[in-house]
Amino acid sequence: MNEPAAVVAPKPHVAHEAHHEELGFWRQYVFSTDHKVIGIQYGITGLLFLFFGFSLMMLMRWQLAYPGSALPLLGALFGETRMPGGTMLPDFYNELGAMHGTIMVFLGVVPLAVGGFGNFVLPLQIGAQDMAFPRLNMASYWFFFLGGVTMLGSFFVPGGAAQSGWTSYSPLANIAGTGQTWWLVGMIFLITSSLLGAVNFITTTIQLRAPGLTFMRFPFFVWAQFVTSFLLLLAFPPLEAAGIMQLMDRVAGTSFFLPSGLVVSGQALEVAGGGNPLLWQHLFWFLAHPEVYVLILPALGIVAEIIANNTRKPLWGYRSMVYAVVFLGFMSFIVWAHHMFMTGMGTTMAAFFQTTTMIISIPSVVILTALIISLWGGSIRFNTPMLFALGFLPMFGIGGLTGLPLGFNISDIPLHDTYYVIGHFHYVVAPGTIFALFAGIYYWFPKATGRTMNETLGKIHFAGSFVCMNVIFMPMFLLGLAGVSRRLFDGGASYDFAQPVLQLNVVSSWGAWILAIVQIPFIFNFFWSIWRGEKVGDNPWEATTIEWAAPSPPPHGNFSAAPEAYRGPYEYSVPGAAKDFSPQYEA
Amino acid sequence: MAAMTSDHAADIDRHVRVYITVFVALMVLTIITVAVSYLDLSVPVAVTLALLVATIKGSLVACYFMHLISEKKLIYAVLVLTVVFFVALLALPAVTHSSGYWIDE
Amino acid sequence: MDIPYTVEVRRDTGLTNGKIGIWLFLASEVMLFGALFASYILIRVGAPSWPRGDTILNVPLATFNTIVLITSSVTMVMAWASLMRGRFGTFRIYMGATVLLGFVFLVVKYFEYSHKFHDGLFPGTSNFLAIYFTLTGLHMLHVVGGMAVNAWLWGPGAKLWKKNPVWFTNRVENSGLFWHFVDLVWIFLFPILYLL
Numbered sequence: 001m002n003e004p005a006a007v008v009a010p011k012p013h014v015a016h017e018a019h020h021e022e023l024g025f026w027r028q029y030v031f032s033t034d035h036k037v038i039g040i041q042y043g044i045t046g047l048l049f050l051f052f053g054f055s056l057m058m059l060m061r062w063q064l065a066y067p068g069s070a071l072p073l074l075g076a077l078f079g080e081t082r083m084p085g086g087t088m089l090p091d092f093y094n095e096l097g098a099m100h101g102t103i104m105v106f107l108g109v110v111p112l113a114v115g116g117f118g119n120f121v122l123p124l125q126i127g128a129q130d131m132a133f134p135r136l137n138m139a140s141y142w143f144f145f146l147g148g149v150t151m152l153g154s155f156f157v158p159g160g161a162a163q164s165g166w167t168s169y170s171p172l173a174n175i176a177g178t179g180q181t182w183w184l185v186g187m188i189f190l191i192t193s194s195l196l197g198a199v200n201f202i203t204t205t206i207q208l209r210a211p212g213l214t215f216m217r218f219p220f221f222v223w224a225q226f227v228t229s230f231l232l233l234l235a236f237p238p239l240e241a242a243g244i245m246q247l248m249d250r251v252a253g254t255s256f257f258l259p260s261g262l263v264v265s266g267q268a269l270e271v272a273g274g275g276n277p278l279l280w281q282h283l284f285w286f287l288a289h290p291e292v293y294v295l296i297l298p299a300l301g302i303v304a305e306i307i308a309n310n311t312r313k314p315l316w317g318y319r320s321m322v323y324a325v326v327f328l329g330f331m332s333f334i335v336w337a338h339h340m341f342m343t344g345m346g347t348t349m350a351a352f353f354q355t356t357t358m359i360i361s362i363p364s365v366v367i368l369t370a371l372i373i374s375l376w377g378g379s380i381r382f383n384t385p386m387l388f389a390l391g392f393l394p395m396f397g398i399g400g401l402t403g404l405p406l407g408f409n410i411s412d413i414p415l416h417d418t419y420y421v422i423g424h425f426h427y428v429v430a431p432g433t434i435f436a437l438f439a440g441i442y443y444w445f446p447k448a449t450g451r452t453m454n455e456t457l458g459k460i461h462f463a464g465s466f467v468c469m470n471v472i473f474m475p476m477f478l479l480g481l482a483g484v485s486r487r488l489f490d491g492g493a494s495y496d497f498a499q500p501v502l503q504l505n506v507v508s509s510w511g512a513w514i515l516a517i518v519q520i521p522f523i524f525n526f527f528w529s530i531w532r533g534e535k536v537g538d539n540p541w542e543a544t545t546i547e548w549a550a551p552s553p554p555p556h557g558n559f560s561a562a563p564e565a566y567r568g569p570y571e572y573s574v575p576g577a578a579k580d581f582s583p584q585y586e587a
Numbered sequence: 588m589a590a591m592t593s594d595h596a597a598d599i600d601r602h603v604r605v606y607i608t609v610f611v612a613l614m615v616l617t618i619i620t621v622a623v624s625y626l627d628l629s630v631p632v633a634v635t636l637a638l639l640v641a642t643i644k645g646s647l648v649a650c651y652f653m654h655l656i657s658e659k660k661l662i663y664a665v666l667v668l669t670v671v672f673f674v675a676l677l678a679l680p681a682v683t684h685s686s687g688y689w690i691d692e
Numbered sequence: 693m694d695i696p697y698t699v700e701v702r703r704d705t706g707l708t709n710g711k712i713g714i715w716l717f718l719a720s721e722v723m724l725f726g727a728l729f730a731s732y733i734l735i736r737v738g739a740p741s742w743p744r745g746d747t748i749l750n751v752p753l754a755t756f757n758t759i760v761l762i763t764s765s766v767t768m769v770m771a772w773a774s775l776m777r778g779r780f781g782t783f784r785i786y787m788g789a790t791v792l793l794g795f796v797f798l799v800v801k802y803f804e805y806s807h808k809f810h811d812g813l814f815p816g817t818s819n820f821l822a823i824y825f826t827l828t829g830l831h832m833l834h835v836v837g838g839m840a841v842n843a844w845l846w847g848p849g850a851k852l853w854k855k856n857p858v859w860f861t862n863r864v865e866n867s868g869l870f871w872h873f874v875d876l877v878w879i880f881l882f883p884i885l886y887l888l
Contacts, residue, residue, distance in 0.1 A: 241727035253816025624887035637883040
């Protein structure tokens, strides 16, 4: 009879370098269960998708700047069905628009911010050897990859990729071409990836943190990823449900989102009817609002780390930042219908969502204010990560402030679905989150490679990007206030009222194209530094958090001796200390 | 599962007795819910009754088969959070679409 | 590499990684099925008329299936209890029964569905049928998934019992949690779709 054996105490975990069997190339670099490899996989794939999504937009910006004119040279590449004679067709514009949004959000920013940075940094920062579920982690990446392949593949199906906006509103999305079905399938893969990742992150953070690392000693980055994971875990499933229902509508002829009496191209649709397009909107936005916090929270986490490190001071208001981010996560679930003010909702519902929306602005302001005050009295080092982190602050500020009129239904009426909205959210995500992600790349590059990136090229990258981002997005507020709707394939050119502001489209477009050029020093710097960057030690930034205790790059298992946390995460310039930083992991 | 203590065999025996009891209860409740459906009740009453019985059955499964009655605080915390958002998901669209709140309904 | 708290619990949480992981996953499943239930409410409340479940669906068959699933839940928890008592042979019997009962559930669903199709009742025919097929279809996929894991634990996965019985017992418990959840969803689906 086999009695379950008594459980022995866990042995102290050390990096098993010595007896580590030689894994083949595929197991070590492609199908790895090591969180660092997976993090880099997510990072590189995410960056590629980011660049691809950006390219889609650059193409769109030609049409917006010079509506109806043929794109020289490149235009011929897209064939007669999309760009006959080099001139963009409206359907192709919609395809680009829908896929730009989808790719940037789901294949670019989130995989990079959560899959990339979360995976690479989180276990190191809490002193763990790896994630709680390494194989699940690998599965998570491959689901993401599958989703990406599906999304890319959809460009090649008859009728092209999804073209009903990244929001895929019914009934338009119901009657759209095959590409929309691929979009739905792709989303199911991506949602699965995120759910598995969220389970991993939450379990790892709670269970595998080092001795002495209490929750209130977590680096803010850890809190940010922790809350983000709950958002992914609980908000994505309703979109998955909606996706399944839209798939059923498209493939099995159901009418979840199709109202009765719908007429398409002069013919009544032969479906049961009785469905509700608003149901799609509710379920979509139930995810998509928390999703925007998924986009920003990791960025706030990265910026917090870099600011503390480069001011040589503890973060101001750490405790309030923690309470704020947790409160923010909670509130993010009950604001979603502020995306639906124009659907005819009654005053009670509108009042509810306006109230929750105004309340949710408070924690964001708390966090931003704390970060800004953290600069006061600091010994600021203006290295590249810090420049991007500093640049993030006013950009996020503009993004946040411009959101306020959108949160009140009365001021949302003229602004909804205009370029004002596009300006608002791009400020938060583009010179907001993406700057934070750049900052993170420059900051943690030495940990991942043992080398630093070149500072001069970094500063050029920063300066150019900062200027270009503002050139692109600031005019959009003016465009929107003038009444120009988003998703117009000619940028408003066919409307009389838009004529005075059309020139702004040209400005934004040139900003975008120059922004692309300014990324070249970054791309070059990134790859060149992997092999030729200046070699540095384990803690070149003289930082306090646990990831800097590991060798650069960390081996499988991360730490040669299991770390322990002895103090808070930002003990910089402690009076009486020998150095201007007291690492969390030093006794 | 925690370290096995010497009296765990008796523990399990007690658990098994509970499982059998719950099984019988679930069977009875299933029969009740089906039987009730044959009564000619108004929709609101039928719905309330059906959901009540289902909730009892579900609670039995959750508390005893899934050991929720003796789970750790962390699990309770996660589930409470989930229930809150579940209610938001269920309540808000339903309230929104009951007559009077949406102009087009 | 040995990930800590895979087998033994962490003292301050009192939990293993797997236990937390499966409950987190179940939380997400609550939101998934919750969204579908919310959709059901919305569609039904907004519909001019809605048929009673028993006028279209086969209540006796579904009642039988309910009993099947509840029984499988008992055999599942008994499988785990057997491992806790160190009785691997008994575990095999109970786990086998669980998988078998799951299979019976699927067979009954097959007959239900094909009968509907035979009568010209498809998901697209009405909103009632749309939500019926979608909810039970998704539930069915979860039954299949749970069965696959249980079958693996019954078969090749059982090798772990010899090497690390506690770890294996934990896996069975966590798989059981998923299986109970699948039963729990059905406990709500059955009256809502079939009896109301």
